[in-house]
Amino acid sequence: MAEQRQMHLGLIVMGAGNHVAGWRMPDAEFGSENFALLRRIAESAEKAKLDLLFFADAVNTGLNAHPGMMLRLEPLTLLSALATCTRRIGLAATVSTTYTEPYNLARMLASLDHISQGRAGWNVVTGSSPDAAPNFSREKHPPHAERYAMAAEYLSVMKGLWDSWEDDALRGDKANGTYVDPNKMHVLNHEGPFYKVKGPLNITRPPQGYPVIFQAGASEAGRDLAAATAEVVFTVQQDLEEAVAFRTDLRRRAVLAGRNEDAIKVMPGVCPVIGDTLAEAKARITELAELADPVAAMKVLSDRMGQDLSNFPLDGPVPELPPSDMMQGHAVTLAAVARRSRMTLRELRDFTAASSGHRVICGTAEMIADDLQIWFDSGAADGFIIQSTHYPAPMDVFLSSVVPILVQRGLFRAEYKGTTLRDHLRLERPDHPAAI
Amino acid sequence: MAEQRQMHLGLIVMGAGNHVAGWRMPDAEFGSENFALLRRIAESAEKAKLDLLFFADAVNTGLNAHPGMMLRLEPLTLLSALATCTRRIGLAATVSTTYTEPYNLARMLASLDHISQGRAGWNVVTGSSPDAAPNFSREKHPPHAERYAMAAEYLSVMKGLWDSWEDDALRGDKANGTYVDPNKMHVLNHEGPFYKVKGPLNITRPPQGYPVIFQAGASEAGRDLAAATAEVVFTVQQDLEEAVAFRTDLRRRAVLAGRNEDAIKVMPGVCPVIGDTLAEAKARITELAELADPVAAMKVLSDRMGQDLSNFPLDGPVPELPPSDMMQGHAVTLAAVARRSRMTLRELRDFTAASSGHRVICGTAEMIADDLQIWFDSGAADGFIIQSTHYPAPMDVFLSSVVPILVQRGLFRAEYKGTTLRDHLRLERPDHPAAI
Known part of the structure; x- marks a missing residue:
């Protein structure tokens, strides 16, 4: 009997709460710099056997934005600290x-x-905010096409550096005095249009070969890069049919790039809002909307759309704007949602405030499990990146009510089987090129 | 009654052992990538109430070098991981x-x-190996003077970024919806000869104001930068009189730079080799010397001297070489040691293999405590950065035999008094400029 296909679940953690007003809820503990809270979140997610934790990032700040995007711990130091507080959950x-x-x-x-x-994951982004460049002695953020060409070369440099040493290069043979085997070292000597990197890296090959490669780009260039190199695609999807088409397209492109279609896992973002009844869940999202700072919410929308929308009439239609150099895929999805639902700018702003444009599902635990199952069974997703409007209560409710239903239905693991993030995601460990 | 002045103790951890052959000792556990070992080392050092752990680093590797300098964990990820396994010890x-x-x-x-x-420390180095540049799309390592000019500007940019937010900027006022106080934000807008950095930083002010600033440069440029900005100077000192002169000079320069002379702590490196008798300790260092890889040992010496010495006759005198652009201070100290003791090149090589040029003290625990006390009482040091030829045994012996003697003599703490690295080192927390 074939094993039942199972979904993957990640938690995207924003310590201030994913909803722009999450931190203001009476039961919210908050702070994207609050390590004690982040640690408890990680421990809870691991107890529920989630595949991974995911932290978004940016290299700039701004006033009047989502609080979790203004101030936060740097993710690589944060993940390293969380690595010692957990044993199995992936850290991306x-x-x-x-x-x-x-x-x-x-x-x-x-x-x-x-x-x-063996639990590291890296979400490869080219950087989407033009506000970052002046923090790095640069005049301007490079244009979209150049950023993607740079990213493709960058990724190949990274893999080359990770392959500096074959898996068994470290010998530590006390008797012979051989610490490393010099024949297992490979000097990269990369010289490309954007980077010149000699190598070798001063650390042995990662336990996973390479950390799991995530991507979130949805533009044409983003899809091509993802099809060629991504193992997990974190995507904004609002419509089941479009999501099926997106996943089908990515799998097709992966095959064209010479990969197995199952080597790429599509995980849309989802923000569940759970109540004992649908009405209770809806009341919760209304309560949050009322607490939202309109200026911060507009900044979130403007960032997502790649252009400042704060000067358009709030109760008019969402303005038709030329495609931006930033966040093309994300902007297209949001514009489509607004068109389909005939939203005013105010409505789109409040919609985006909840989850940065990801799909919000209101309902009972059973309804939310049903929804995820439908998306999963329809081929719209290999799993989901779950948001929590705030912490820790709504996340705890999801982990203790929705996840057990998914487990009971055989759709999600009751126990970890492997130890690495690749194990959890059923991704192959890349062989060292010298072993192929 | 005035409180007795106490010494500070740090442990410089090289997972492969600080001695080039340390890892080969029968009782050695090893690996600069062996996190489980590094974690046990950290826990032991904290149990003995040491001020801090210190990790050296470089951004290149090479074959035939000290094993701990070839392959290692990256220090900021490593320290973040160790931060959650410890509660008090400083992490530099x-x-x-x-x-x-x-x-x-x-x-x-x-x-x-x-x-x-509040336990972070940063050892500011300008990078001493020319082998690093080709890993970073650069043709050449910048020359010594330019590196120091860059470092001085860099440090002022760092402090400016850490001051992006006043200490009480994060409000988190749920009722008013005020997450941060916008009046407590400061945009850096730095434009200097080497860097243009706008800011603000996307994280609040560090608990210590700034992490503790370490420096190790001993050249003229290095001393001036240290006098103006360093809080701990990690230094190579072989001779008591020279060490007193060095510390006196640094304290004088600090006063000239407008600082309190006690705001700069001078901590020479020391490698204790402990036996039940002096003869036993000396036998241990001989055993290590016999296990040393002569090629790796010569590479360590060449790196320290800033030029390749592998083609000179081993049993001839140490060649007189022009001052190097790399490691000027370190090279001068080693050359002086060789001259004073009329060492052959082979002898200097074996000497440097033990501790990268830092002072080795062989003896019983009592003898080592005496030696440290003499240096401390003479004004040669505010404390010491301790090396261990290998791990964990020699370090455990130091912590369980020498440290208790120092405690008994009132020269070292029996318990931590404060919680931050600044507390341990009796360094003031820098006020935010807006509060001055």
């Missing part, structure tokens, strides 16, 4: 390829993978 | 200013300081 974070040297990042991710014994 | 590491963007590094160190609740 966004790091931009535009503002970090590949040698430094390859080391840090390898180090995290060693410290966590 | 080397990070080069030449190959990391200040915005990224300021974030990570601030993040580490938050996660560890």
Whole structure:
């Protein structure tokens, strides 16, 4: 009998709450710099056997934005700290390829993978905010196409650096005095249009070969890069049919790129809002909307759309704007939602405030489990990246009510089987090129 | 009655053992990537109430070098992981200013300081190996003078970024919806010869204000930068009189730079080799010397001297070489030791293999305590950075035999009094400029 296909669940943690007003809820503990809270979140998610924790990131701040996007712990230090408080759950974070040297990042991710014994994941982004460049002695953020060309080269440099040493290079043979086997070392000598990196890396190959590669781009360039290189695609999907089409398209592109279609896992973001009744859940989202700071909410929307919308009439239609150089895929999805539902700008703003544009599902635990199952069974998703409007209560409710239903239906694991993030996601460990 | 002046003790951890052959000892556990071992080391050092752990670093590797310098965990991820396994001990590491963007590094160190609740330290180095540049798309390592000018500007950018938010900027006022107080934010807008960094940093001010600033440079440029900005100077000193002169000079320069002379702590490196008798200790260092790989030992010496010495006759005198652009202070100290003791090149090589040029003290626990006390009482040191030829046994012996003698003599703490690294080192927490 074939084993039942199971879904993957990640938790995207924003310590201030994913809803722009989450932190203001009476039962909210908050703070994207509150390590004690983040640690408890990680422990709870692991207890429920989730595949992974996911931390978004940016290398700039701004006033009047989502609180969790203004101030936060840096993700690689944070994940390393969480690695010692947990034993199994995967640990993934966004790091931009535009503002970090590949040698430094390859080391840090390898180090995290060693410290966590094979649980690191890296969400490759090219950096979407033009506000970052002036923090890095640069005049301008590079344009979209160039950022993607840089990212593709960057990724190949990273893999080359991770392959600096074959898996069994470290010998530690006391009798012979052989610490490493020099024949198992490979000097990269990369010279490309954007990077010149000699290598080798000063750390052995990560336990997972490479950390699991995540991507979130949905533009044409983003899809192509994902099809060629991503193992998990974190995506904004509001419509079941469109989500099925998106996943089908990505799997098709992966095959065209010479990969197995199951080597790429599509995980849309979802924000469940759970009540004992549907009415109670809806009341909760209304309560949150009423607490939202309209300026911060508009900043979240503007960032997502890639252009400032604060000067358009709130009760008019969502303005038709030319495609932005930032966040093309995300902007297209949001614009489609607004068009389909004939939203005013105010409505779209409040909609985006809840979950940065990801799908919000209100209902009882059973209704939410049904919804996730429908998406999963329809081929719209290999799993979901779960948001929590705030912490810890709504997350605890999801973990203790929805997850057990999914387990009971055989849709989610009751226990971890493997130890690495690749094990959880059923992704193959990449062989070292010398072993192929 | 005035409180007795007490010494500070740090442990410089190299998982492969500080002696080039340490890992080969029968009782050695080893591996600079062996997190389980590093964690046990940290826990032992904390149990003995040491001030801090210190990790050296470099952004390149090479074959035939000290094993601990070839392959290692990246220090900021490592320290963040150790932060959750310990509660009091300080956590310091080397990070080069030449190959990391200040915005990224300021974030990570601030993040580490938050996660560890005020225990971060940063050893500011300009990067001493020319082998690093080709890992970072650069043709050449910048020359010594330029590296120091860059480092001085870099450090002021770092402090400016750490001051992006006043200490009480994070309000989290649920009732009013005020997450941060916008009047407590300061935009840096730095524009200097080497860096343009706008800010603000996307993390609140570190618990310590700034992480504790370490430096190790001993050249003229290094001393001036240290006098102006360093709080701990980690130094190579072989001779008591020279060490007194060095510390006196640094304290004088600190006063000239407008600082209190006690705001700078001078901590020479020391490698104790302990036996029940002096003869037993000496036998131990001989055993280690016999296990040393001569090629690796010569590489350590060449790196320290800043030039390749492998082609000179081993039994001839140490060659007189022009001053190098790398490691000027360190090279001068080693050359002086060789001259004073009329060492052959082979002898200097074996000497440097033990401790990278730091002072080795052989003896009983009592003898070692006496030696440290003499240096401390003579004004040669505010404390010491202790090495261990290998792990864990020699370190455990030091912690369980020498430290209790120092405690008994009132020279070292029996319990931590404060919680932060600044508390341990009796360094003032820097006020935010807006509060001065």
